[in-house]
Amino acid sequence: MPKPLVIVESPTKARTIARFLGDNYVVESSVGHIRDLPRSAKDIPASAKSEPWSRLGVNVDDNFAPLYIIPNEKKEQVKKLKTLLKDANELYLATDEDREGESIAWHLLEVLKPSIPIHRMVFHEITDGAIAQALASPRELDQHLVNAQEARRILDRLYGYEVSPVLWKKVMPRLSAGRVQSPAARLLVERERERMQFRSSSYADLEATLAASDEDREFRARLTHLDGRRVAQGRDFLPTGGLTPGADEQGVVALSHGEATLLAAALDGSVFRVARVEQKPYRRSPSAPFMTSTLQQEAGRRLRFSSSRTMSVAQRLYERGFITYMRTDSVILSGEALAESRRIIAARFGDNEVPPSPRVFRSKIKNAQEAHEAIRPAGDRWRAPDELDGQLSGDELRLYELIWRRTLASQMKDAVGVVVSVTIEAGLMSAVLELSAGDRVTFASSGRVITSPGFFRIYQENPDENEDTQDLPQVEAGQELIERGIEVVDHVTNPPARYTEATLVKALEERGIGRPSTYASIISTLLDRGYAWKKGQALVPSFVAFAVVQLMERYFAHLVNYDFTAQLEDDLDDIASGEREAVPYLRQFYFGVEGGGLKDEVLTQLGEIDARMVNTVPIGTTDDGREIVVRVGRYGPYIQLDDRTASVPDTLTPDELTVEGALALLSASEVKERHLGDLDGVPVLARLGRYGGYVQLGEGDGKELKRASLFPTMSVESVTLEEAKALLSLPRLVGVDPETNQEIFAQNGRFGPYITRGRESRSLEKPEEIFTIGLAEALEKFKEPKRRGARRASSVELGIDPEGDTKVVLRSGRFGPYVTDGKVNASVPRGMDPTEVTLEQALDLLNERRAKLNNDRG
Template structure:
């Protein structure tokens, strides 16, 4: 008997919905998009290959008609869907309710060509009630959303396929440019430039420990004024060093350590007295419930999740029916959600923790579409995390708890309290000459202290938000103006101004959101692309731009400035929104973007600029000048960055960050490149050397060049000039036995490899975060690490450069292919032998494999 066919995107979502719908429906997934533009030249049908536009996959001369193909890996699924459709009496397209989901539904209709009734079924949470409501009130396909998604896809294809070849010719092969990716890379580079130009300033102030004479509670107070002149704080200094002109005009005094020490002595025995006490009410309202960007930011801060990890976990929670749709820029909660939130709060904390009426939030971000609710627990009754212990665990439970707490907190009462500020004066007890000021005995200095007392915790009972740096939570004693205080110590506090912090994934998402660049669904993929393409790497939580990113951004800024202009990128999002709402047509906009009107479009701009681009200029990053006026630069070559002074060059290690590369360190790299061998001492009577080979620095036990001698590569933080005998002995002792796993009986080893530090347990491997962990990780920590899923970060990218063939000069790369890992020099591919871990492959091994493969090919041809 025919049944309705329901098609969703993912198998997990299909299984969850099938449980709600029961046997009366057939539920199947499309496994994402079933059609897309060609990914490579081999995907282009023979009938289109002769067309001049075929490389783009878009017929720009025929109203930008896209050339859609069904990828090989999707053909079986399409065949399955067509077979199911033959036995169906109705078709429900239940893909997500956004541009991407609408586009998937449209492609399904275009490919399946159903002749039965079609319904568009939409919901933002997978619950019994939501599914029933979606079945009862289906809609038709929204062609405006489809047009907007198709326009975005075509726009991104034109941008990437026209501009990326420019980067290949002028910077290096395999690079990419993108509508959102390139401005995001520019953000990272601009911040790093600020750090490179930054000059720190040092200053000091005083911190006094005081107590009221009638009670013994101590509190802290900071020096704020010296004889009426304000003492400098960090914000008073320029990024390039020294006091800002405005601070100088205001008479701000910058204390050095010596002056501060003299001032401490001049305050010995001084009479500290309260001059003013001020109390102000403290009130803090909760933040809005999560949308996509704030969820990524908070999960990054609290859980140390990357953006992609957050979205992957949230996707699973949504598809399993635990949370609402996770790609949204809305902070709105439905009436039913508000009712449930207030019920849970009242039951758990009492009605006193509820505001008089539900809180209503509105998005403050640019281009907010607010098509969905905020991200919240789903269902009629929000289950607490402790009630889900048997259903959720690990990442899923941690993220669900974060969402559950944030949603409830958003509907709870404000945090109430009192902020007390106390001003204290004291006279200096002797004459004093400071660098910037002369003080006479009796001149007064001022200290200040503040404290906060919470009288009603409100939403802090469930969700403790980050305390601002300027919020002092110390509790002050009850004091009044004129009251004497006892001084129990004065300490000099030294400060150094810090450069602007690098972006983390969380702060980059926030910056993109504030500028209107990208959409909630794209933030994670933007960051993944920056990492995978080598435009950035992670140092702890920070995103560090590579020198390749500097070269690419320099090229884009000089020759395609508007394409990386933040306002221009945000305007593109506005245009796509206008197409999605039906206010604008897609084809005229694409025509203007590509061909231009009065000004040049993208096509002509690329043709004009290509001949003008100075490749040497865009690939040169100035570092500074030597004492005799010679310029030191970093150049980005086809095989990576290197430092250059006159005709001397030296490759740069991957671990060097652009802001750390000074003239002095650049000269050290140049000198190091000339050092080939340095004796370190002896181990058990055998000489140990630090050597620089064609593959980098290493230590060696024994003299000579025999391949039988034991060697070990240096850590990124080590150099041939600096490595010690003790460090060499530790390196040569690797791999280190961490211990035996009592459950498996297998010994765990920690060692260093081409991709960084890692551990082995039999044939299993796990990465370590830092090389030092090779020597410090305990057996218990190692066992816990093996319980975690294998990490697939930037260091596990599908393409990793091993080095350069010293004979032919070709770049040797390790790649992950359809049939397993292999190495290639661009001409010949060689698969890794069975049992060889990709993490352990060296350049020497790769060259041996390639030479063997070349010999075999030559024999076969002969």
């Protein structure tokens, strides 16, 4: 008997919806987009290969008609959907209710060509009630949303396919440019430039420990004024060093450590007296419920999740019916959600914590798309995190709890209290720093007392944004205080912080660049393309990113202009709302009004680009005025001074590459050979060869000389004679296998450290294990299964994925180390030591890669 066919985009979502719909419906997944533009030349049909526009995959001469193809990996799924459609009496397209979901639904109609009744079924949470309501009130396909997504896809294709080849020719192969990716890279580079120009300043102040009486608790007060002149703080210094202009005229005093020490001595024995006490009311309102960007920011700050990891986990929570749709610009809660949040607050904290009326939030983001709700727990009755034992665990439980707490907090009362500020004066006991004995110095202290915690009871705001929370004793003006110590506190100004994933998302959001659903894939692209790498949580731009940004700023300035990029988003939003037509807009972008569009701009600029200039990053000058630069070459960045060159280490950040550091690297690179000492009268040399550093017993280049490669942690200029002797002593006899009577040796090889027993071998995880592994450990290694092939010899099994029950392995690949679970591969980022990768880190990398692949469906 025919049944309705329901098509969603995700297999997980299909399984969840099938549970609600039961046996009366057939639910199947499209597994993302079933059609897309060609990804490479081999995807272009033979009929289109000769066309001048075929490399773009868009017929720019025929109203920008896209050339859609069904990728090979989707053909089986399309065949399956067509088979299911033959036995269906109705078709429900239940893809996500955003532009991407609308586009997937449209592509399904274009390919399947159903002859049965068609319904567009939309919902923002996967619950019984939401599914029932969606079935009862389907709508028509929104062609404006389809047009907007298609225009976005075509515009991104034109931008990337026209500008990227310029980068290949002028910087290096395999680079890419993108409408949002390139401005995002510019943000990272601009911040790193600020850090490179930064010059730290040091200053000092005093901190007094005081008490109101012998019985009262101690509190701290900081020096603020010297005889009416303000003591300098960090904000008074320029990023390039020295006080800000006008600080001297304003009487700002910058204290050195020595001056602060003298001042502390001059205060010894002084009377500290309260000059003024001020109380101000304190009130803090809760933040809005999560939308996509704020969820990524908070998950990054609180849970240390990357944006990709956050979206991957949120996708699973949504598809399993625990939260509402996770791609939204909205901070609005439905009436049902407001009622449920107020019910939970009253039940858990009492009616007094429920505001008289629900809070209503509005997005502050430019052109916010508020068709959906905010991200919140799904269902009519929200499940508390402690009620989900056995249903959620790990990342999913942690992210769900964050969403649950933030949603409830948004509907609780304000946190209320008072802020107390105390001004304290003391007289100098002796003259110092052009001050006379008896001159007054001023200290200040502040504290906060929360009288009604309100939403703080469930969701603490960022403590870095809060006032000093120390408790102050009851004091009054004129009261004398007990001084229990004066400490000199030294300070050094810090450069502007690098972007993290969370702060980059915030910066993109504030500038109107991109959309929440794209932030995770933007950051993944920056990392995958080598434009950035991670140092802890910070995103460090590479010198390749410097070269690309320099080229774009000089020759395609408007394409990386933040306002221009934001305007493109506005234009695409106008297409989505039906206020603008897609084809005329694309024609203007690509061809211009009377020329001057992207096509002409690339043709015009290509011949003018000075490749040497854009690939050069100035570092500084030597004492005799010679310029030191970093050049980005085909094989990576290198330092150049006159005709001397040296490679830039992978782990060195651009702001760390000073003139002094560059000179040191140039000198080190010239050390081709060092005499370390003698072994039994024979010289021991450290030498730099074609494949890296090694030590050698004896002089000359004879093949009979004994040699040993240096470990990755060693260098020609730093290796010691003792280390060289140890290396030259290899292979090391570990012991004898008592069962086979075979000797076991540990040694270093082309593919890393390993042990041998006869003709058998096993890899070691770290080179240092060559000298530390014992017989018992070696025997255990030989019990492990043999991994065949030279490249697999350096594979390391990290453990079992607790969710997928699959082995996670670290391997050496053609393009560097990577981790894999047999289905997904993820590169180990620059700056992360492959020998130190843990199972947890590997799972994070795989989740991020999996999330990117899922996001790339659109």
